[in-house]
Amino acid sequence: MIRVEHLVKRYGDFTALDDVSFELKEGEVVGLLGPNGAGKTTLLRLLVSFLKPDEGKVEIDGMDTRKAILEQKIKSKIGYLPEQAPLYEDMLVEEYLEFIGRMQGIGEGEIGDRVDAVIDKCALAEKRNAEINTLSKGYRQRVGIAQALIHNPRIVILDEPTTGLDPKQRIEIRDLIREIGKDRTVILSSHILSEVQSTCSRVIIINRGQIVADGTPEDLERSARGNAKILVEISEERLPLLDRLKGLEGVLEATMTEKKIIIEVGKDIEVRSEVARLVVQSDAGLLSLAREETSLEDIFINLTNQGNE
Amino acid sequence: MNRTIVLAKKEINSYLNSPLGYIVAGVFLVASGYLFMQGFFIAGQVSMRGFFALMPAVLLFILPAVTMSSWAEEKRSGTAEVLLTLPLENGQTVLGKFLAAFSFLAMLLILTFAIPMMLGDLGTYDGGAVLAGYIGTLFLGAAYIAIGLWVSSVTKNQITAFLMALVVIFLFYIVGSSFLLDSMPALAATLGKNLSLATHFNSILRGVISLKDIVYYVSVVILFLFLNAQAVRERKWR
Secondary structure (H helix, E strand, O other): OEEEEEEEEEEOOEEEEEEEEEEEOOOOEEEEEOOOOOOHHHHHHHHOOOOOOOEEEEEEOOEEOOOHHHHHHHHOOEEEEOOOOOOOOOOEHHHHHHHHHHHOOOOHHHHHHHHHHHHHHOOOHHHOOOEHHHOOHHHHHHHHHHHHHOOOOOEEEEEOOOOOOOHHHHHHHHHHHHHHHOOOEEEEEEOOHHHHHHHOOEEEEEEOOEEEEEEOHHHHHHOOOOOEEEEEEEOOOOHHHHHHHHOOOOEEEEEEEOOEEEEEEOOOOOOHHHHHHHHHHOOOOEEEEEEEOOOHHHHHHHHHHOOOO | OHHHHHHHHHHHHHHHHOHHHHHHHHHHHHHHHHHHHHHHHHHOOOOOHHHHHHHHHHHHHHHHHHHHHHHHHHHHHOHHHHHOOOOOOHHHHHHHHHHHHHHHHHHHHHHOOHHHHHHHHHOOOOHHHHHHHHHHHHHHHHHHHHHHHHHHHOOOOHHHHHHHHHHHHHHHHHOOOHHHHOOOOHHHHHHHHHHOHHHHHHHHHOOOOOHHHHHHHHHHHHHHHHHHHHHHHOOOOO
């Protein structure tokens, strides 16, 4: 559906995207994750043909976006919400959606139904006749999404759809995105990890213009470098205990500070029952025992910190 | 073509829905009407010649105010990103904005029809000359608008767009004035005279609409609309 090959984009001396390649299949919901300035917006702008690549190419449904003759055809396959949801402030919600619909080539007979459908889908009925400059940030974002859906595109691209919203609005937009993703290919960008984790079937992490990770949220967690930790809380410090724990198979390191023991183990090693037995045997008074996996959050911070220092 | 019209309609509506549109129309009518009437009774002639003679100077301030926001505001607010990712060719988008501003100019001129109606009450006047005057003003205004739109497409700020358009149009206008031409070598003087927006306007005002003048104005419009489309294509403002 979307194929990106060796994409490079420069602004003067600054390389915003550096040899980015990936492929998206029909129906995927993809989260583009990265810190601010990583190149997310640039990548999305290249996908929607707002910018032209310096090197490499983007193919939408097998059509090369560099070919001017295909430009209109490609553009009408995509619905796009730019960052900050820019809208014509002096128009009414309904009027604006109608305008975008007509510009997308929807005919006179159909336009009313399409506007009704997106107003319904994006829960905008209440604000249908409101002037856009009177809307709250959450409603603006919904008008922006409605505008991107008006011509029923098979690809929807949303640049930071939840930035600047309050938690309630964020959940609403997230639900809406999940709904949209049921029958379309969706790409959204975000610098908030939990957002992507909860809405996307695939995550692409970019940093400094390059892809540093690509996979399902679970894949990324599994392949995370580093080990799992077992945290043990005890009521009495017993010195021989630590040596016995270190002696267990699969344990890499064990440390004890103020009645808290941290045991590092390999990522696929399960030693919790042995640890529990040893602690109880040495009469240390077991209070709690928990395994902590490296979270996607850790991976994200880890990956995006590389080369930044 | 259909999409060009949709865009033009939307732009015209935004002129008519904004206070700026009414301020511009008000200033145009008051300024041109007042300046014309000042000399009208002194000259004592039932003619609109004096009115059209004012147009180059009055429109110099009016039309840049109409075109200044066309692109600059889209870029500032980010809506350009929506507009330019819609399935239109750059040429269609540029043409849509031009048609909107041109229609607004036509509306302004229709509002001045009160003047020839009044003249009809005062005596008989040369209808052909009035018609030529209106046509000439439309051509002149179309050139101003094309220049103003191009300037707006290379800036991000409305005020800059207004002032720059004013300067560019002014230069295009005075390049044919006699005090400049007299001090120039013959070849440059001929060139300046033929390039000037004023020369061709004055020749239409004399009541003769020649092909040469029409070709000139149409070329200026096409040239600047082309530059405009080019600036948009290259996303010049980044």
